[in-house]
Amino acid sequence: MPSLADKALFRDRAFIDGNWVAADDGATFAVDDPATGNAIGHVPMMGEVETRRAIAAAQAALPAWRARTAKERATVLRAWFDLILASQEDLARLLTAEQGKPLAEARGEVAYAASFIEWFAEEAKRVYGDTIPAPRPENRLIVIKQPVGVVAAITPWNFPAAMITRKVGPALAAGCTVVVKPAEATPFTALALAELGCRAGVPAGVLNVVTGVPERIGGELTANPAVRKLSFTGSTRVGKALMAQCAGTVKKVGLELGGNAPFIVFDDADLDQAVAGVLASKFRNAGQTCVCANRILVQDGVYDRFAERLAAAVAGFRVGAGVGDGVTIGPLINAAAVDKALGHVADAVAKGGRVLIGGGRHALGGNFVEPTVLTGVTAAMVVMREETFGPVAPLFRFAIEAEAIGMANDSDAGLAAYLFSRDIGRIWRVAEALECGMVGINEGVFSNEVAPFGGVKESGIGREGSRYGIEEYLDIKYLCLRLPA
Ligand SMILES: NC(=O)C1=CN([C@@H]2O[C@H](COP(=O)(O)OP(=O)(O)OC[C@H]3O[C@@H](n4cnc5c(N)ncnc54)[C@H](O)[C@@H]3O)[C@@H](O)[C@H]2O)C=CC1
Numbered sequence: 001m002p003s004l005a006d007k008a009l010f011r012d013r014a015f016i017d018g019n020w021v022a023a024d025d026g027a028t029f030a031v032d033d034p035a036t037g038n039a040i041g042h043v044p045m046m047g048e049v050e051t052r053r054a055i056a057a058a059q060a061a062l063p064a065w066r067a068r069t070a071k072e073r074a075t076v077l078r079a080w081f082d083l084i085l086a087s088q089e090d091l092a093r094l095l096t097a098e099q100g101k102p103l104a105e106a107r108g109e110v111a112y113a114a115s116f117i118e119w120f121a122e123e124a125k126r127v128y129g130d131t132i133p134a135p136r137p138e139n140r141l142i143v144i145k146q147p148v149g150v151v152a153a154i155t156p157w158n159f160p161a162a163m164i165t166r167k168v169g170p171a172l173a174a175g176c177t178v179v180v181k182p183a184e185a186t187p188f189t190a191l192a193l194a195e196l197g198c199r200a201g202v203p204a205g206v207l208n209v210v211t212g213v214p215e216r217i218g219g220e221l222t223a224n225p226a227v228r229k230l231s232f233t234g235s236t237r238v239g240k241a242l243m244a245q246c247a248g249t250v251k252k253v254g255l256e257l258g259g260n261a262p263f264i265v266f267d268d269a270d271l272d273q274a275v276a277g278v279l280a281s282k283f284r285n286a287g288q289t290c291v292c293a294n295r296i297l298v299q300d301g302v303y304d305r306f307a308e309r310l311a312a313a314v315a316g317f318r319v320g321a322g323v324g325d326g327v328t329i330g331p332l333i334n335a336a337a338v339d340k341a342l343g344h345v346a347d348a349v350a351k352g353g354r355v356l357i358g359g360g361r362h363a364l365g366g367n368f369v370e371p372t373v374l375t376g377v378t379a380a381m382v383v384m385r386e387e388t389f390g391p392v393a394p395l396f397r398f399a400i401e402a403e404a405i406g407m408a409n410d411s412d413a414g415l416a417a418y419l420f421s422r423d424i425g426r427i428w429r430v431a432e433a434l435e436c437g438m439v440g441i442n443e444g445v446f447s448n449e450v451a452p453f454g455g456v457k458e459s460g461i462g463r464e465g466s467r468y469g470i471e472e473y474l475d476i477k478y479l480c481l482r483l484p485a
């Protein structure tokens, strides 16, 4: 267990109906520190029965929670926000222990996670309806918005705090109740957030966290008719399966899925700005984010200079355990992630690509991979089609703008894209032509709580954060009133 100032934040039980509980049969599974491979603790291995109990608790808590005024729900969320920030250091240490990211990044993620609770505490009070001019004089037409009800949230391991609050914040603000299944690799952050929510006054049953076998928990969450919405963040493969599983009970779905972001550097770009953009976009969380630059497209005129400057900057990274002083690149989440990243490098080299820097396992061994820059990369290579989810920057060369747009859009994914140029006409042409949900323009990191986060094509459905995020947890109801004679 990581050393915490507030030891009560280390919860190794699931959280159902306001109680910390074990699996019915007492089974548990280990959670490992990706930097050392050592277990940091164990959590319950739950399945359908415990999940059904959590859904029933959420259903029982729904009437009272949705009956609270928006201001009352906002007050609880605001208290939760304050407690999260007050526990930022403990939450960051817990997050780094189970996910591996550098402590500085973990602190940033905790603040980012808290910002969604703060934002939706405010948005709760701005769920407006409509009045509509009636076509008949005896009628009055009104639109009201109501919480969808019990929500299931299934979240990934790469942002164990922010992906929870980006769902639970709007859900609770709207008057919904939630059952969360965090990634099996990173449950402790979710459980600590539930502890703080409880302290903030979130009533029993409003927020539940179930840990265990994904397929069994997910099977119950997607089939149980009491669950009216599924919000999922994770791989496209799993997202498609869960979407299909929800069809049987026609649940609302919100899907934040895989990416394959193009990062386009034009001849007229500010190269220092573009290099900084790649460092921020590609190497954040050791490349394990869905909005990472995955394909770096560089125009002929600046390709060699850009490659040289990027390699020099990448050489400045410090690889190590997230708790290490000055560490900027932590371990990948597990051995499979290492094999995938190195497999992409090997495939590129086998097909004529060249390693400019890095390219192999780091001397630290284990889950540590050298930050890597590849040149001479072509469309025949796997890095073009698959999300690497590791610290590998493949540089593709292009000649003209139309070619870059064609390459960028040649993907089933459509989450994020980046373009670096100082030509305003080009910026507008390319930004409007890119098939994605979010575009960074001369900017490598654009995520925040106020802007709509989400993708198109096979990168997902719906938006999170922003003024749009709460709408995902509301149903629209139309009232047609005939005035008494
Ligand atoms: N669009 C976005 O905002 C984000 C997308 N991702 C994507 O997620 C992937 C990496 O995250 P992972 O956690 O490895 O993805 P994953 O899809 O394997 O797991 C995500 C969550 O789904 C659960 N899960 C897996 N199989 C399940 C099943 N059959 N039934 C129910 N739950 C199941 C896991 O336990 C975890 O909680 C990458 O493809 C990345 O692009 C990750 C973060 C954000």
Ligand SMILES: O=C(O)[C@H](O)CS(=O)(=O)O
Binding pocket: 156, 158, 159, 162, 163, 288, 289, 290, 291, 447, 453
């Ligand atoms: O899980 C992710 O990759 C996050 O959505 C990326 S971000 O929101 O931190 O940009």
